[in-house]
Amino acid sequence: MFASSLAVVLLTLAALLGAIVAFAWAWRKGHFHVDARAATLPFDDHDQRVARPWETPSQARERVQAHGPPLPPGPGEWGGA
Amino acid sequence: MTPPESPPAGTAERSALDFAGREPALLCFVTAVFWLLVGSIFGDLASLKFQFPDWLADSGALTFGRLRTAHLNAMIYGWSSLAMLGVSCWLIPRLVRQPLAWPRLAVGGAMIWNIGLLSGVPGLLAGATDGLEWLELDWRFSDPWLVLGGAMVGGALLRTVLGSKVEHLYVSVWYTAAAFVWFPILFVIGNLRVYTGVESAAVNWFYGHNALGFWLTAINLGAIYYLLPKVLGRPIHSYQLSLVGFWAFAFFYSLNGMHHLVGGPIPTWMITTSIVASGMMVIPVGAVAVNHHMTMVGRFGALRYSPTLRFVVLGAISYTAVSLQGIFTAFVEVNRVTHFTQWTIAHSHVGVYAFVTLTLFGSIYYILPRLVEREWPSASLIRWHFWLSLGGIAAYVLALIVGGVLQGMALLDPARPFEESVTVTLPWLAVRTVAGLVLTAGHLVFAWHIALMLSRHLRRERRLPPWHEAQPRLYEESG
Structure with a gap:
């Protein structure tokens, strides 16, 4: 099931993880307290x-x-x- | 209203910020326009092949497959990307109140990016292609230059953001800075030569769709979020909503690419996930559309006064249109008809032309006078450019949408011969060729106008005061 899709699954998860990390950083830095x-x-x-x-x-x-x-x-x- | 005795507060600082990024921005704009003309010629030649298939058929370099690929790459990596680099070099310093860091690095980066294109695009005509959509540029002779050049410009911009002198990052900075993190990663991953078979196709569309979103869309939305309020002189309708739009875009967009492979031999769950994620794009698209529209409400009269606003508002409307069309196309029932048809070409041109290119035109109309401290020589040339662009792209998209649906219906009908699915598109493809020529005429007007403006700049004709945006005319009158 994953043989042909592993690369895309990992890349998508990495992109999501990056967005989550950036979101958490922005939250801690107060960028949402506008x-x-x-x-x-x-x-x-x-x-x-x-x-x-x-x-x-x-x-x-x-x-x-x-x-x-x-x-x-x-x-x-x-x-x- | 009385003339001010000194420039209003903030304008001197703004001029200084513009000055630091002037060289890289100018270099990017001038070379971007060169690639716009080159890409337009390739596009027109490729389109004419549908009416005259035997024309130029003796030359391998001028066959449809190579011309079409050269057109796409000249437009994406030449025109759009270089113009976006120029816009970013001008926009980021203004929004973080910090001169562009390492401007010479950015100039070097723009030059190296052009070297990559100068080796890659002729290479495509010579038949040197990596064979993957949006990733055709040669991985040995072209891609390394783009990676290096992009990293140099991106490095200068991200260093500028890190030195920000404002407490809050404006939403345009979020979009633009994020694009300079997303795109290099995507480009390198997409170009890795480790994928085979179906996996290669999946990664290819992961790259292609995300390059459209995380690169082209992100920077142009950033430009719109700056220029709309700036020209109107009123803040964006809901600032909080703009941030919701950005983060929803960041979370949902990366899942979308697989909807290009609906019906293809990849796991169903991937396609289904991608279709669901495409549907969820309603959230960021709706947030952006509502915000842009509500900012304009009560001020549509400004379109009469501002060429920049005309281009940018059309670009913003097209963003909503292309996104909704993309969501709609992701649904299996629609995709069954539209896949492998001219509908897809219409969709890509709503995105890369009606949204991205019109926004970039509007941005350059606003930015260039502030870089060279001279006004555009002719209001009439701007009007010509606008109406040629609008008329050309409207005819282009409508013709290919209708032609694409007719083509798809013919393909699905087992009672009709395959040949009919081709012949039914011919009148619409002829309209497309005329529309493409109209667009090229607009590009020639635009390029001529820029050449006129820069020739005055190079001849050192009288400059506007350094606080150009303040009151140049008043100083003349009061003198």
């Missing part, structure tokens, strides 16, 4: 403040209230000319 700041890691001050032309007035107001006066976007701000 707070609101974790989701904002890609941003800096500029990202948060720059005005988005597609946002509704209420969305723009929320941005100003949360991050301060708006900045105008530069050329290529959104990726592409």
Whole structure:
């Protein structure tokens, strides 16, 4: 039964074991105790403040209230000319 | 809105982080585009063989079997992998707030990776192949270069992650860093020449499917999780859900590969386990799809303004589509019809083109101006590229899905001669050839646009300020 599948069984178990070990390490290191700041890691001050032309007035107001006066976007701000 | 007197907080640091990874990222992008063009030409030639089977038939190097293999390897290990290395060299330093470690090692690694391809892809045309799907590159003259080059780039990236200056690893870092651990192990194991017979086929698809998932999918999901929130200026809808998606992906994906061998001579329990695991992929795929969609809700207007977002959102939608199609195809009743048909080619192109390649296009549109501190020369060329890509891949996939189902039904019908299962696909294969040529036209536009941009960079025309993303236009106006 296992003769033709032993390699794949072992490889799959190794892959699973690796994922479990990484999961345990991440748990111990506190990588799952995330707070609101974790989701904002890609941003800096500029990202948060720059005005988005597609946002509704209420969305723009929320941005100003949360991050301060708006900045105008530069050329290529959104990726592409 | 008033122009700032100095760059906003964080932009100078960001420019410094971009600068450290600039050389390897640029080298990877430029060579990736070279392989994109090479792979496109091979793909078009291979597709034309279905309409003109005798064309170029006198040259062994230009027969279908060799062209198709060269196309696949140029696209997977040339275009996709090199572009992903470039994206990673730019993305990781930004997310861990640490300049790329050992950038010269990464440059050397990218060069060595290209040496592997320059010896391997022509070798495929010359008939030097290992004979296993996705593992055709020669194990003596090509694979060692890829292993060494990949290890050098991966080493620089993983060293950068280990020096992280942030407390938390953002979900994109999880995906990207994990890919650089998973893929080398997979590639080495897949290339070991110790498997024979059925076991070789099983290991082959263990490798092939996991290379798609743990390499191509992982890095591109990482890029999407960065670019969507970055352009929109709002965090991902549920950060916790993104982590659930990553870990479910890590646990379930490795079991999936055997569904390529449904109906094959391997133990039934392996196939059944693989089908169940494929079904369980609904969890990570659903987590990613819901998260991406909910992040976009209320902001779809941004697609009008951001070429990057257009490509990346299409890539994200295609990820959901290809995953659901894969789960569906794993079920025996569906597989009975679709196996050995053009459906499989459609499926692989939804994955490697509609998901991976469109995401990489979007990433490069965002990253390249920040590397060379110059804007894209033409909005119109980007629009052309987008519509050629979208139109081409939509026609390609729809034609082969329909053609594949018709082919499968003809194959299953004992009353119909085998020849009919071939002739029924011909009109759909003609549509595929036209679609492939449209895609190649898009690639030429993309390559031309990059060449224009880099020529301005090399001629040292006026640069944008180092905090390019801040307010370059305002400085001009205020001056």
